[in-house]
Amino acid sequence: MKNVIAFIEHKNGRPRRVSLEAAGAARTVADQLGGTAHAVVVGGDAAAIAGELKAYPLDTIHVLADAAADGLIDPAVDALTTVALALGPSLVLVGNTMIGRDVGSRFAARVDAGLNADAVAIDVRDGRVSCVSPKLGGLVITTCVFRSEYGVAAIRPNVFAATPGSGSAQIVAIEPAGRAYAVTLEEDVEVAAPELGVEEASVVVSGGRGLGGPQPFTTLLKDLADAFGGAVGASRAAVDAGWISYGHQIGQTGKTVSPALYIAVGISGAIQHKVGMRTAATIVAINKDPDAPIGAFADLLVVGDAFAIVPELVSAVRDARAVHV
Amino acid sequence: MVIPEDRQLNIVVAVKLVPDTNADKRIDPQTRRLVRSAAETVLNPFDEYAIEAGLQLKEQLADGSSVTIVTMAPESGKEVVRKALAMGADRAVMLSDPAFAGSDVWATAYVLAAGIRRIGFDLVLTGTQSTDAITGELPGALAEYLGVPGLTYAREIHVAAGRVRVKRETDTGYQTLSAPLPALASITKSAAEPRFASLKGIMAAKKKEIAVLRLADLEIAQAVGGDGAKLEVTELTASPARAAGKTVTAADGNAGARTIVAFLKERNLL
Numbered sequence: 001m002k003n004v005i006a007f008i009e010h011k012n013g014r015p016r017r018v019s020l021e022a023a024g025a026a027r028t029v030a031d032q033l034g035g036t037a038h039a040v041v042v043g044g045d046a047a048a049i050a051g052e053l054k055a056y057p058l059d060t061i062h063v064l065a066d067a068a069a070d071g072l073i074d075p076a077v078d079a080l081t082t083v084a085l086a087l088g089p090s091l092v093l094v095g096n097t098m099i100g101r102d103v104g105s106r107f108a109a110r111v112d113a114g115l116n117a118d119a120v121a122i123d124v125r126d127g128r129v130s131c132v133s134p135k136l137g138g139l140v141i142t143t144c145v146f147r148s149e150y151g152v153a154a155i156r157p158n159v160f161a162a163t164p165g166s167g168s169a170q171i172v173a174i175e176p177a178g179r180a181y182a183v184t185l186e187e188d189v190e191v192a193a194p195e196l197g198v199e200e201a202s203v204v205v206s207g208g209r210g211l212g213g214p215q216p217f218t219t220l221l222k223d224l225a226d227a228f229g230g231a232v233g234a235s236r237a238a239v240d241a242g243w244i245s246y247g248h249q250i251g252q253t254g255k256t257v258s259p260a261l262y263i264a265v266g267i268s269g270a271i272q273h274k275v276g277m278r279t280a281a282t283i284v285a286i287n288k289d290p291d292a293p294i295g296a297f298a299d300l301l302v303v304g305d306a307f308a309i310v311p312e313l314v315s316a317v318r319d320a321r322a323v324h325v
Numbered sequence: 326m327v328i329p330e331d332r333q334l335n336i337v338v339a340v341k342l343v344p345d346t347n348a349d350k351r352i353d354p355q356t357r358r359l360v361r362s363a364a365e366t367v368l369n370p371f372d373e374y375a376i377e378a379g380l381q382l383k384e385q386l387a388d389g390s391s392v393t394i395v396t397m398a399p400e401s402g403k404e405v406v407r408k409a410l411a412m413g414a415d416r417a418v419m420l421s422d423p424a425f426a427g428s429d430v431w432a433t434a435y436v437l438a439a440g441i442r443r444i445g446f447d448l449v450l451t452g453t454q455s456t457d458a459i460t461g462e463l464p465g466a467l468a469e470y471l472g473v474p475g476l477t478y479a480r481e482i483h484v485a486a487g488r489v490r491v492k493r494e495t496d497t498g499y500q501t502l503s504a505p506l507p508a509l510a511s512i513t514k515s516a517a518e519p520r521f522a523s524l525k526g527i528m529a530a531k532k533k534e535i536a537v538l539r540l541a542d543l544e545i546a547q548a549v550g551g552d553g554a555k556l557e558v559t560e561l562t563a564s565p566a567r568a569a570g571k572t573v574t575a576a577d578g579n580a581g582a583r584t585i586v587a588f589l590k591e592r593n594l595l
Contacts, residue, residue: 106468
């Protein structure tokens with residue numbers, strides 16, 4: 001494979017951050033391969049998104065401006081396939097997100113491409129692309145090389161740099177596949193204000209059983225997460241108790257995160273939770289139990305009352321960050 | 326292909342056998358493989374939601390529609406598969422062949438598709454991810470190899486008039502999507518809680534059929550298993566264990582907050 005294609009997800013007229021990270025990685029890997037860096041954007045807002053993408057170091061931005069494709073996976077897979085087959089053997093980068101995994105896996109099956117999940121580093125060795133991914137919840141780290149002509153890597157959000165570049169990318173239109181799609185989108189409903197997902201946040205503030213109920217998740221933890229510009233996570237116990245929705249669950253049966261800072265509030269640190277956050281760069285725990293298992297792998301365990309500590313911490317963080325702004 | 330409205334449905338639930346979620350898994354440094362003795366094999370917990378969804382559809386249709394479990398796993402996993410039958414599935418098919426060992430996501434999807442085509446299907450259900458590999462990429466690849474619409478991340482699923490309709494979770498809400506059968510849907514943990522097997526179910530499962538299909542029984546044109554994997558693992562290393570940091574007891578809220586702020590500043594996180 002020689003060229004690299006970043007699949008661009010977008011919402012409300014803006015590209016997703018992980019897609020900009022994919023664009024940045026596309027440049028780096030393409031340079032190592034001696035090939036070119038591309039982006040594929042599909043949807044009603046595709047032209048506007050392409051304009052914004054011009055700030056990133058891509059050679060070509062391929063655009064299918066078609067509002068009928070919004071919210072559907074198949075048109076994106078078709079567009080990606082059209083571009084990839086025209087370019088020849090290439091590496092496709094998608095975000096390791098709900099949409100990225102769907103588009104990437106369908107494309108991979110269509111062209112018999114290898115599929116590397118959750119890549120945290122991509123390198124070229126002897127002309128072959130290799131991806132580094134944590135497996136088994138970070139227990140082991142694998143390095144895999146593609147044996148196939150085409151490859152797909154789902155990149156972990158928040159790991160690759162989204163560095164703007166020359167702004168000289170060419171924008172070209174993708175030839176529509178011209179076929180009808182079997183899947184019908186009947187409605188697309190937003191129930192929550194778009195917020196930063198736990199997988200993309202650089203700071204995650206999580207709560208567990210120790211919080212005793214749903215309310216601290218929307219007050220205490222939300223305030224602390226907001227102070228950092230981060231996201232609220234939760235342990236399985238908190239989700240099972242119905243205190244917060246499943247989308248926030250971190251752990252083996254939830255999401256895997258690797259933020260710069262993970263703050264665990266009232267979470268004991270059972271193995272189920274640990275595997276979802278052990279790759280965070282720094283872990284701070286607040287727990288009333290000095291013997292909580294989380295103390296064995298947190299960088300700092302503060303033993304005390306979270307309901308007293310967190311509000312004080314919120315104002316301290318706000319003050320500290322206000323100075324920097 | 327159009328499914329007539331009044332025909333019974335073949336619902337096929339694809340499941341994976343994984344090491345027990347609660348076991349602390351460990352890798353043998355010599356073989357670089359998972360130590361299975363330290364980790365009991367169980368049904369992937371995510372797949373139980375797909376089984377439940379399949380059983381509820383069958384019960385709602387109440388027209389003789391059936392639920393078949395399919396898995397690619399060594400025959401030693403038979404008793405684990407039987408647990409899915411005890412929940413109420415009608416039969417199970419295991420795709421078992423030494424040639425399947427070492428399959429990556431691509432090969433797994435490819436072999437499962439061959440098995441499911443052989444079984445015959447109107448609706449394929451899967452979980453959203455497995456607890457061991459956590460790629461979340463199988464449902465899309467499987468739908469593609471089966472050549473059917475893929476409705477992923479469904480928290481609700483209904484079948485009527487030859488169409489499947491789902492509520493698909495999104496990051497900020499949901500979509501309602503529909504597609505004609507045959508189709509594939511992956512079921513999230515926000516769907517109905519999986520039922521526990523009843524004593525009657527457990528007894529009945531002992532008499533249910535678990536068929537085994539081998540490589541030769543399937544229409545497989547490409548190399549699969551480790552030989553056919555599109556990804557080659559060149560290095561596998563254990564992550565460095567996280568060492569315990571420091572523990573500080575906070576006299577009050579203010580002291581606790583100050584301890585954390587000082588620590589974050591030390592690490593340039595604030």
